[in-house]
Each structure stands twice: as C-alpha cells, then as structure tokens.
Amino acid sequence: xxxxxxxxxxxxxxxxxxxxxxxxxxxxxxxxxxxxxxxxxxxxxxxxxxxxxxxxxxxxxxxxxxxxxxxxxxxxxxxxxxxxxxxxxxxxxxxxxxxxxxxxxxxxxxxxxxxxxxxxxxxxxxxxxxxxxxxxxxxxxxxxxxxxxxxxxxxxxxxxxxxxxxxxxxxxxxxxxxxxxxxxxxxxxxxxxxxxxxxxxxxxxxxxxxxxxxxxxxxxxxxxxxxxxxxxxxxxxxxxxxxxxxxxxxxxxxxxxxxxxxxxxxxxxxxxxxxxxxxxxxxxxxxxxxxxxxxxxxxxxxxxxxxxxxxxxxxxxxxxxxxxxxxxxxxxxxxxxxxxxxxxxxxxxxxxxxxxxxxxxxxxxxxxxxxxxxxxxxxxxxxxxxxxxxxxxxxxxxxxxxxxxxxxx
Ligand SMILES: C[S@@+](CC[C@H](N)C(=O)[O-])C[C@H]1O[C@@H](n2cnc3c(N)ncnc32)[C@H](O)[C@@H]1O
Numbered sequence: 454x455x456x457x458x459x460x461x462x463x464x465x466x467x468x469x470x471x472x473x474x475x476x477x478x479x480x481x482x483x484x485x486x487x488x489x490x491x492x493x494x495x496x497x498x499x500x501x502x503x504x505x506x507x508x509x510x511x512x513x514x515x516x517x518x519x520x521x522x523x524x525x526x527x528x529x530x531x532x533x534x535x536x537x538x539x540x541x542x543x544x545x546x547x548x549x550x551x552x553x554x555x556x557x558x559x560x561x562x563x564x565x566x567x568x569x570x571x572x573x574x575x576x577x578x579x580x581x582x583x584x585x586x587x588x589x590x591x592x593x594x595x596x597x598x599x600x601x602x603x604x605x606x607x608x609x610x611x612x613x614x615x616x617x618x619x620x621x622x623x624x625x626x627x628x629x630x631x632x633x634x635x636x637x638x639x640x641x642x643x644x645x646x647x648x649x650x651x652x653x654x655x656x657x658x659x660x661x662x663x664x665x666x667x668x669x670x671x672x673x674x675x676x677x678x679x680x681x682x683x684x685x686x687x688x689x690x691x692x693x694x695x696x697x698x699x700x701x702x703x704x705x706x707x708x709x710x711x712x713x714x715x716x717x718x719x720x721x722x723x724x725x726x727x728x729x730x731x732x733x734x735x736x737x738x739x740x741x742x743x744x745x746x747x748x749x750x751x752x753x754x755x756x757x758x759x760x761x762x763x764x765x766x767x768x769x770x771x772x773x774x775x776x777x778x779x780x781x782x783x784x785x786x787x788x789x790x791x792x793x794x795x796x797x798x799x800x801x802x803x804x805x806x807x808x809x810x811x812x813x814x815x816x817x818x819x820x821x822x823x824x825x826x827x828x829x830x831x832x833x834x835x836x837x838x839x840x841x842x843x844x845x846x847x848x849x850x851x852x853x854x855x856x857x858x859x860x861x862x
Contacts, residue, residue, distance in 0.1 A: 455601045458483040463494070466574065466586040467594040473497060473554065480573040480590035480598075486613055488518060488602055492548065492558040492573055494588070499554045503575050504584055505545045510570040510597050511538040517569075518562025519625030520545055521632070538570070538595070544584075548575075561621045566604040570597040627819035634816040634832065640687045647686065648821055651679035655704065658738065662700045666734050672700040673765060673793055674824035681763060681791065682708060684832075690760030691716050694783055697765035697793075698722040698731035698745065705763075706740040719756065723748040723767055748776075758785040758835075765793040770800045777804060781811060784835035791818070795831040808833055 463478040465471075475496020483489045492505055507517070515522050520543040527539045550556040572591055576584035590598065635642050655678050663669045673681075678700060685693070685708040693716055695705050702720045709718045718741070722728040728745050735742045746754070748766065764780040767773040777792075784790045795801045795817070808815045814834045823829040 454603065459598055459600060461590040461598055463575065463588045463590055464592055466588050469585050469587040472587040474588055478588065482598065482600055484602065487618060488562040488564050490560050490562055490573065492575065494548065494550060494556045494575065495554065497550050497554040497556065499550055499552050501550050503548045503550070503556070504578060505548055505558045506574045506576060506584070507543045507545055508572045508574065508597070509541045510595060512541065513539060514541050517541065517543050518564040519622045521625065521629040561617050563618050563621060564602055566602050568599065568601050570599050572597040623819060627817045630816040631820050637814070637834065638688065643687065644683055644821065647683045648679045651682045652676065655679055655682065658703060659700055662703065662734060666730055667699055670826060674822065674828055676824050677793060677822040677830050678704045680818060680821045681705070684761065688761065690788070692759040693718045694759040694762040695720040696763060696780060698728050701763050701765060702731050702735060703738065703740065706735055709741055719744045719746065721746055721748050721751045721766065759783055760785060760788045762790040763793070764790060770797060774800055774803055777807060781807065786836055788835050790833040790835055792831045792833065794828055796827055796829055804831065812836060
C-alpha cells in the first residue's frame with residue numbers, strides 16, 4: 454500500500470533538456486480522501502505558461518480522474534523504465550510562473566481505486582499543437598511512480614463531493630464536451646472568439662432589460678445570450694423557437710433583423726403578462742414583435758419542428774420538468790436544443806437522464822455559458838426517432854420540492 458504523500462523531484466525533460474530548473478521543483482501525490490496532484494516549479498523561466506500533464510503506463514484508460522486522454526500509444530518506442538508498457542497521456546491544465554520563475558499547480562483526480570504507474574510532466578506548447586516536455590517527475594520517460602489508490606472505505610463527505618469532486622468532474626466533462634461539439638459541428642470552431650465580441654454587443658441591452666423589466670437571475674445570462682447569437686450566426690437556423698420570453702427574445706430577434714434569408718422566430722411564454730412585457734421591450738428597441746404566442750396556443754397550433762430551440766420556459770422548476778419531454782420533440786433531427794439551468798439540482802440530473810434515454814447526443818456548454826450564479830446550459834442534438842412514449846415514460850425520480858428557490862430561473 455502506498456504511503457502518502459509521495460514526493461518526487463522534477464528533472465529536465467525527455468524532449469527538451471536545456472530549460473532552467475530549480476532544485477526544489479517537485480511532484481507531490483497525496484490522498485486526503487481523493488487523489489490530489491501538486492506540481493511545484495522553482496527556478497524555471499519567469500512569466501511563462503507551462504502545460505501540466507500526466508502519463509499513465511501499462512493501462513488503457515480513456516479518462517483518468519476526470520481528465521480526457523490526449524494520446525494513447527500501446528507500444529511506445531521511448532519507454533526506458535517500463536519497457537513495453539502502453540502509455541496514456543493526459544493534459545491536466547496550465548501553470549504560469551511568476552517574476553522569479555516560481556509556480557504551483559494543483560489538481561484533484563477522483564480516480565477509481567486501483568494501482569497506477571504515473572509520471573507527471575511539464576511542457577511548453579510548440580507550433581502545430583505539439584508539447585515540448587521540458588520537465589518530468591523521475592529521471593526519464595517511463596520512470597513512473599507506482600501508487601495504490603485505496604478503496605473508498607469512507608465515502609467522501611458531501612462537502613468534498615460538492616466543493617471539490619463535482620466541480621472537477623463537471624469542468625473535465627465541459628472541456629471534453631466542447632471538443633466533441635466542435636468535432637460534430639466543425640462550423641462551431643470559432644465559437645469562443647465570436648462569443649467574446651457578442652457579449653460586448655449585447656451587454657448594454659441586457660443591462661437595460663434586467664434593470665427595467667426583469668431581473669438578472671430570471672433573464673438568460675449574458676454568456677448564454679452571446680452563445681445563442683453565435684450559434685445562430687454559425688449554424689444559420691431558419692426556424693427558431695424561443696421557449697420562455699424575455700432577453701432571449703431580444704437575442705433571437707436581433708439575429709432575425711440582420712440575417713438573410715430572414716429566419717422565422719417564434720417566442721412562447723406560459724404567462725400572457727410576460728409575453729406583453731417582452732413585446733413592449735422589443736418594440737421599444739425597434740425589434741420585430743411578430744409571432745409571440747402563449748404555450749397553450751402554441752401546443753394547439755401544431756407548428757412543426759425547428760432548427761434551434763431554447764428551452765427556458767416556466768419559472769417554477771416542477772413545470773419545466775413536466776414540459777421537458779414535449780420540448781425535446783420540437784427540433785428537427787440533427788438540429789439543436791439548448792436547455793438553460795442544467796446546473797439546477799433536480800432539473801439538471803433529470804434532464805440529462807431523459808436526454809440520455811432518448812439517445813440524443815448532448816454537450817455541456819459550461820465553459821461558454823457559466824455565469825456568476827453558476828448557471829449554465831446543455832446543448833442537445835435532436836433525433837427524430839425519439840418516440841413520445843420513450844420520453845413520457847421517464848418522469849423525474851423524485852418530485853421537485855416546492856419552495857421559494859423554485860422561482861428563480
Ligand atoms: C427563466 S424565465 C425566461 C427568461 C427568458 N428566456 C429571458 O431570457 O429573459 C421563465 C419564465 O418566467 C417568467 N419570468 C420572466 N422574467 C420574470 C421575472 N423577472 N419574475 C418572474 N417571472 C419571470 C416568464 O413567464 C418566463 O417565461
């Protein structure tokens with residue numbers, strides 16, 4: 454059994470051996486209820502961004518402690534200490550050194566219990582996306598640390614799960630999902646760059662909306678608004694469905710005004726009062742006010758399917774849960790549905806489970822849409838073959854609790 458903490462000095466790397474490195478540079482692996490990795494750099498290049506990574510030898514693990522595998526080599530040619538062992542390579546994050554070349558990096562790795570051969574590495578990025586490994590734990594490639602992660606005899610405390618494990622897993626899922634999303638929709642490669650400028654375009658109008666008509670927590674976030682605008686600009690939907698009127702209606706109708714051919718935008722609300730408030734705000738900004746309908750009349754009208762659906766309808770989460778199966782049927786196959794508030798405690802897991810059961814691919818938009826309240830969205834690729842019976846047979850595992858928290862959107 455491994456005695457924690459495990460401390461290994463860093464040495465000059467197997468690709469670049471000329472980078473400066475102080476003697477106190479080290480890797481520390483510890484296990485305070487969950488595997489934790491720390492890298493300390495001293496005497497390195499000042500004000501430099503380094504990539505921190507990990508090699509796992511002898512195992513074929515596509516994901517390790519929430520980190521997605523970068524590369525896998527079943528028969529590496531460079532292995533010294535572990536001849537012939539397969540290598541999985543993971544990128545954990547980045548570290549920036551300060552003015553005197555010092556820097557620290559910490560990452561929780563919620564790995565399954567078992568034995569691992571791990572070697573940390575530190576790299577600079579080179580042209581063509583290559584990593585130049587300039588430091589490593591151990592002396593050479595393959596000189597790994599063999600550690601045992603014990604079975605979790607004690608369940609991690611809810612605080613550890615809530616404060617540490619869940620955010621680590623969610624952040625890793627978000628990074629992996631963004632990568633999957635741009636592979637599935639290559640048009641979205643420019644997403645991040647465009648979102649930054651769209652945020653600035655929308656900011657004044659959102660500030661006005663949340664200070665004169667609605668509230669910061671009820672309106673979609675600036676981050677989601679910008680992401681929706683970018684999705685529109687890159688995917689060019691012709692039929693847009695805005696479920697839950699408000700600032701989202703402003704975003705879609707701004708796009709409607711500029712796009713050619715002009716897309717159709719239908720805005721729906723369960724509340725006639727909020728529909729009228731939205732109409733007033735749109736009119737005051739000279740934005741189109743056509744096709745604003747109540748949820749009941751929308752359902753009666755049989756409007757067919759859409760290219761882009763935003764589902765942000767109903768303040769109370771019980772109602773949002775109840776109508777979600779219907780909302781998931783409103784997009785054309787191959788087109789997208791965006792669910793806001795996927796971070797919400799009961800709604801989020803329920804929505805993910807329903808989407809998974811319906812075999813619709815989904816992608817966390819946490820990296821692009823997370824706001825100061827911690828809210829973020831999920832993007833779903835619609836599948837036509839989803840039958841109503843599949844969707845309707847999967848109600849939430851437990852009813853959403855009633856209470857004041859149910860009223861914030
Ligand atoms: C989460 S909100 C929808 C927000 C909308 N998509 C937006 O971007 O502003 C869900 C529903 O709550 C209602 N609503 C909107 N703003 C509200 C507010 N400030 N207070 C109470 N209810 C509100 C509307 O009926 C709306 O459809």
